[in-house]
Amino acid sequence: MTTAPEQVRVPVTWEDDVRWQTVCPLDRLQPERGVAALFGETQVAVFRLFDDRVLAIGNVDPRSGAAVMSRGIVGDRGGVPTVASPLYKEAYSLVDGQCLDVEDVSLPTYPVRVRNGSVQIGLP
Amino acid sequence: MTDTRHLVVVGNGMVGHRLVSALRDRDERGEWRITVLGEETRHAYDRVALSSYVDGKSEEELRLPELAGFDLRLGDPVASIDRTARRVVTASGAELTYDALVLATGSVPFVPPVPGKDLPNCFVYRTLDDLDAIKEAAAAAVARPGAGRRSAVVVGGGLLGLEAARAMRLLGLSPQVVEIAPRLMPVQVDEGGGALLQNLVSSQDIAVRCGVAVTGIREERDRLIATLSDDIELDADLVVFSAGIRPADTLARDSGLRVGERGGVWVDATCRTSDEHVWAVGEVAALEGRTYGLVAPGYAMAEVVADRLLGGQARMTPDELDMSTKLKLLGVEVASFGDAHAATEGALEVVVNDPVAGTYSKLVVSDDAQTLLGGVLVGDASKYATLRPLVGMTLPADPVAMIAPGGVELGADALPDSAQICSCNAVTKGALKEAIHDGACTVPDLKSCTRAGTSCGSCVPLLKKLLVSEGVQVSKAICEHFAFSRAELFQIIASTGIRTFTEAVESHGSGRGCDLCKPVVASILASLGGGHIHDGEQAALQDTNDHFLANMQRNGTYSVVPRIAGGEITPEGLIVIGQVAQDFGLYTKITGGQRIDMFGARVEQLPAIWKRLVDAGFESGHAYGKSLRTVKSCVGSSWCRYGVQDSVGMAVLLELRYRGLRSPHKLKSGVSGCARECAEARSKDFGVIATDKGWNLYVGGNGGATPKHAQLIVQDVDQETLIRTIDRFLIFYIRTADRLQRTAPWLEELEGGLDHLREVIVDDKLGICADLDTAMARHVESYADEWRGVLEDPKKLERYVSFVNAPETPDPTISFVTERGQPVPMPRAGDPVLIGLPTVSPRQEVRA
Numbered sequence: 001m002t003t004a005p006e007q008v009r010v011p012v013t014w015e016d017d018v019r020w021q022t023v024c025p026l027d028r029l030q031p032e033r034g035v036a037a038l039f040g041e042t043q044v045a046v047f048r049l050f051d052d053r054v055l056a057i058g059n060v061d062p063r064s065g066a067a068v069m070s071r072g073i074v075g076d077r078g079g080v081p082t083v084a085s086p087l088y089k090e091a092y093s094l095v096d097g098q099c100l101d102v103e104d105v106s107l108p109t110y111p112v113r114v115r116n117g118s119v120q121i122g123l124p
Numbered sequence: 125m126t127d128t129r130h131l132v133v134v135g136n137g138m139v140g141h142r143l144v145s146a147l148r149d150r151d152e153r154g155e156w157r158i159t160v161l162g163e164e165t166r167h168a169y170d171r172v173a174l175s176s177y178v179d180g181k182s183e184e185e186l187r188l189p190e191l192a193g194f195d196l197r198l199g200d201p202v203a204s205i206d207r208t209a210r211r212v213v214t215a216s217g218a219e220l221t222y223d224a225l226v227l228a229t230g231s232v233p234f235v236p237p238v239p240g241k242d243l244p245n246c247f248v249y250r251t252l253d254d255l256d257a258i259k260e261a262a263a264a265a266v267a268r269p270g271a272g273r274r275s276a277v278v279v280g281g282g283l284l285g286l287e288a289a290r291a292m293r294l295l296g297l298s299p300q301v302v303e304i305a306p307r308l309m310p311v312q313v314d315e316g317g318g319a320l321l322q323n324l325v326s327s328q329d330i331a332v333r334c335g336v337a338v339t340g341i342r343e344e345r346d347r348l349i350a351t352l353s354d355d356i357e358l359d360a361d362l363v364v365f366s367a368g369i370r371p372a373d374t375l376a377r378d379s380g381l382r383v384g385e386r387g388g389v390w391v392d393a394t395c396r397t398s399d400e401h402v403w404a405v406g407e408v409a410a411l412e413g414r415t416y417g418l419v420a421p422g423y424a425m426a427e428v429v430a431d432r433l434l435g436g437q438a439r440m441t442p443d444e445l446d447m448s449t450k451l452k453l454l455g456v457e458v459a460s461f462g463d464a465h466a467a468t469e470g471a472l473e474v475v476v477n478d479p480v481a482g483t484y485s486k487l488v489v490s491d492d493a494q495t496l497l498g499g500v501l502v503g504d505a506s507k508y509a510t511l512r513p514l515v516g517m518t519l520p521a522d523p524v525a526m527i528a529p530g531g532v533e534l535g536a537d538a539l540p541d542s543a544q545i546c547s548c549n550a551v552t553k554g555a556l557k558e559a560i561h562d563g564a565c566t567v568p569d570l571k572s573c574t575r576a577g578t579s580c581g582s583c584v585p586l587l588k589k590l591l592v593s594e595g596v597q598v599s600k601a602i603c604e605h606f607a608f609s610r611a612e613l614f615q616i617i618a619s620t621g622i623r624t625f626t627e628a629v630e631s632h633g634s635g636r637g638c639d640l641c642k643p644v645v646a647s648i649l650a651s652l653g654g655g656h657i658h659d660g661e662q663a664a665l666q667d668t669n670d671h672f673l674a675n676m677q678r679n680g681t682y683s684v685v686p687r688i689a690g691g692e693i694t695p696e697g698l699i700v701i702g703q704v705a706q707d708f709g710l711y712t713k714i715t716g717g718q719r720i721d722m723f724g725a726r727v728e729q730l731p732a733i734w735k736r737l738v739d740a741g742f743e744s745g746h747a748y749g750k751s752l753r754t755v756k757s758c759v760g761s762s763w764c765r766y767g768v769q770d771s772v773g774m775a776v777l778l779e780l781r782y783r784g785l786r787s788p789h790k791l792k793s794g795v796s797g798c799a800r801e802c803a804e805a806r807s808k809d810f811g812v813i814a815t816d817k818g819w820n821l822y823v824g825g826n827g828g829a830t831p832k833h834a835q836l837i838v839q840d841v842d843q844e845t846l847i848r849t850i851d852r853f854l855i856f857y858i859r860t861a862d863r864l865q866r867t868a869p870w871l872e873e874l875e876g877g878l879d880h881l882r883e884v885i886v887d888d889k890l891g892i893c894a895d896l897d898t899a900m901a902r903h904v905e906s907y908a909d910e911w912r913g914v915l916e917d918p919k920k921l922e923r924y925v926s927f928v929n930a931p932e933t934p935d936p937t938i939s940f941v942t943e944r945g946q947p948v949p950m951p952r953a954g955d956p957v958l959i960g961l962p963t964v965s966p967r968q969e970v971r972a
């Protein structure tokens with residue numbers, strides 16, 4: 001999969017308040033799958049969508065406590081991009097981290113950008 | 125209740141069995157101690173299905189569910205009853221006193237008093253012992269040298285007679301049916317229906333003579349000659365009497381109980397005889413003077429007595445004495461219900477007779493043509509399910525239109541709540557609606573919570589209609605992205621040649637899929653020969669287990685299961701597995717499928733673990749996939765003194781043939797080397813049991829939450845036939861089952877059930893067997909070990925890292941404690957705490 005970086009739309013609004021950390025080259029991400037990345041004690045799950053958007057949420061499944069969100073199946077629910085927890089299959093919005101099956105459960109989200117072919121995420 | 129009372133049941137047939145079952149279910153306080161005395165030496169069996177014994181069903185398969193909590197004495201019938209002392213004496217001399225006595229002795233076959241009726245090779249058709257004797261005599265006749273086909277005279281052209289005729293044909297004899305009435309099945313069908321029935325039956329190599337009686341039988345040159353009332357003589361090797369039954373009421377007569385005018389123990393509507401401590405149920409009971417030769421009224425009587433024994437007020441209602449029947453005999457459907465013979469005063473008959481199509485339908489209606497009274501259907505009885513519950517109700521449409529071809533199709537809506545949908549188990553539409561509103565939403569749900577459809581099954585189509593009319597969504601759409609069932613999607617993908625999920629969702633779905641539809645499409649593509657499941661876009665479709673080719677456990681680590689085909693493993697293999705588990709600190713456990721599971725592997729350890737295993741000759745066991753898991757085996761004839769075939773060899777052969785086959789759900793199998801069935805093959809999706817002539821194949825079993833025994837589909841077949849049948853079964857299942865539907869519910873929902881399946885994959889009724897065979901051949905040829913495929917492809921290995929920016933750093937959330945000497949996941953706060961374990965050793969952290 002080769003994608004020119006300028007085609008990638010990055011949903012970042014709060015760029016200035018964060019530390020940008022490099023995750024990996026964009027080419028390392030398979031469309032509609034995720035990878036896990038570790039920054040200190042923070043685990044982040046980073047997903048590349050079919051339209052080459054890249055989104056990031058917390059990697060620890062709130063229900064099981066296992067760090068597995070990056071290994072879930074990516075899809076959509078009513079057009080909202082989602083990932084399903086691989087353990088108990090709850091769907092989470094990749095846009096705002098809300099669990100779409102259980103009320104009041106959510107995952108943190110992180111801003112993402114692509115610079116020179118590298119995926120970067122913003123940590124607080 | 126301080127003292128236990130003693131119930132003695134005389135007779136261990138279907139109704140006696142039902143009585144014990146009903147009483148044990150309801151007698152929660154243990155008021156009754158039960159003793160059952162049976163004349164036959166066998167456990168209670170399904171006598172209604174007696175003829176299937178000739179088709180190859182075994183005694184075990186016909187056996188009724190075993191009950192606990194009562195004393196069963198077989199082969200020791202009651203010889204006399206002393207009603208004053210409330211005591212029975214058995215043939216062996218045992219004496220038992222009772223507080224209540226139930227006579228459930230059933231019937232004896234009626235044999236007309238003709239000279240020669242007791243000659244050798246004259247039989248009755250009532251018990252498994254009778255059938256064993258018939259089979260033996262038929263085999264001897266067929267084996268006897270001499271010209272001409274061997275034949276049998278069947279005396280009686282009723283339901284039982286036609287079953288007997290069919291059995292004779294299956295045993296290789298030419299049957300000739302002799303019926304004294306002017307038509308076949310005189311009790312159930314009228315003259316018009318009988319005429320059509322005779323045509324349909326005669327066209328199947330069964331000679332029929334109606335309106336004549338057998339007047340004598342004599343022996344001549346090792347054969348029998350039956351003389352008929354019109355002086356015709358018929359040669360036969362066997363004579364089978366199946367001319368009706370008589371209540372087995374001798375015991376009751378001898379003990380002075382009141383009997384019915386036409387035989388049977390007289391009982392009132394509560395099934396009590398003229399002695400308040402004695403009851404009678406089933407075919408022996410003459411309910412208010414009339415006997416009933418069907419099982420459904422017998423069951424109802426058993427329920428009434430069980431209720432009465434516990435102080436209830438149940439009584440028989442006219443509904444429960446429904447004599448309606450629907451059956452398929454010799455491929456001909458026959459149904460009769462309500463007042464089939466228009467005996468009601470002023471009754472009108474509406475007949476549609478189509479000799480070209482081979483169907484005859486008659487409705488009997490009241491003199492004002494407003495109320496349905498009964499009917500007869502021959503040739504096509506599909507309308508039986510909707511018509512029978514309407515008996516006694518106002519007709520919802522013009523009676524001609526209701527039976528005419530292309531006429532009114534009645535739905536469940538037409539029936540009132542009081543209509544009995546399942547007459548075998550007396551379940552009304554109202555009761556079913558209640559169950560649906562309480563959450564039953566499938567036919568199996570309705571079966572398990574109401575018992576409807578569990579006996580003869582003729583009401584199952586109506587159950588489906590009822591679910592629809594009650595607004596239960598029976599949409600089989602996989603998810604919001606595809607409006608198709610898995611089977612439909614399979615057809616679409618197979619016929620259009622679609623090779624990717626993107627093509628499928630863009631041309632036949634919407635959105636970008638989800639965790640429901642993506643694995644379905646992945647499985648379909650794999651079943652159609654899609655190469656390695658991680659090739660190209662397919663990798664993005666796989667569930668996490670298939671994505672990492674390992675089973676994710678609750679703390680995010682994986683378990684690893686190498687294939688151990690048939691459960692056979694060398695000492696060297698065991699050492700390799702032990703060494704690998706030791707080196708990587710894995711927990712090991714023997715699985716139910718006769719292999720070894722290694723738990724606690726982190727994602728980045730998987731390639732190194734598998735490198736060791738593959739180098740030692742192991743391959744993926746597909747424990748992670750919706751695919752063949754294991755073929756379990758007993759040790760078989762190589763070692764076992766009882767084994768009749770090499771079950772391990774067969775299990776290895778099957779496991780290696782079907783390994784890697786992707787399917788709607790996991791597939792399990794087993795092979796037993798003899799009828800002792802140590803491999804528990806009948807709890808599997810497909811199970812094989814060795815016989816001294818070959819192999820029996822059973823399909824559609826599973827363990828799990830709703831255990832199901834697999835059912836016999838072919839028997840005594842050679843290896844080639846066995847494998848061909850399994851090939852076709854699996855491919856047909858893969859193509860037509862729903863998402864995550866295992867073979868047992870698939871078979872249950874399959875229209876026509878096991879018989880239909882046999883027609884498709886054995887008789888090739890749909891003409892698809894060549895295609896099924898090709899599909900399996902393609903699978904077998906293209907199989908390749910998935911783990912080897914990963915290890916040989918650096919691109920596929922890329923994903924096996926803990927973190928993309930720190931590939932070798934272990935996930936810091938994973939930690940283990942030691943339990944019984946092995947590592948297990950650290951319990952989380954809030955995990956349930958187990959208490960009462962035999963030994964609780966102090967937990968210590970072994971690894972962070």
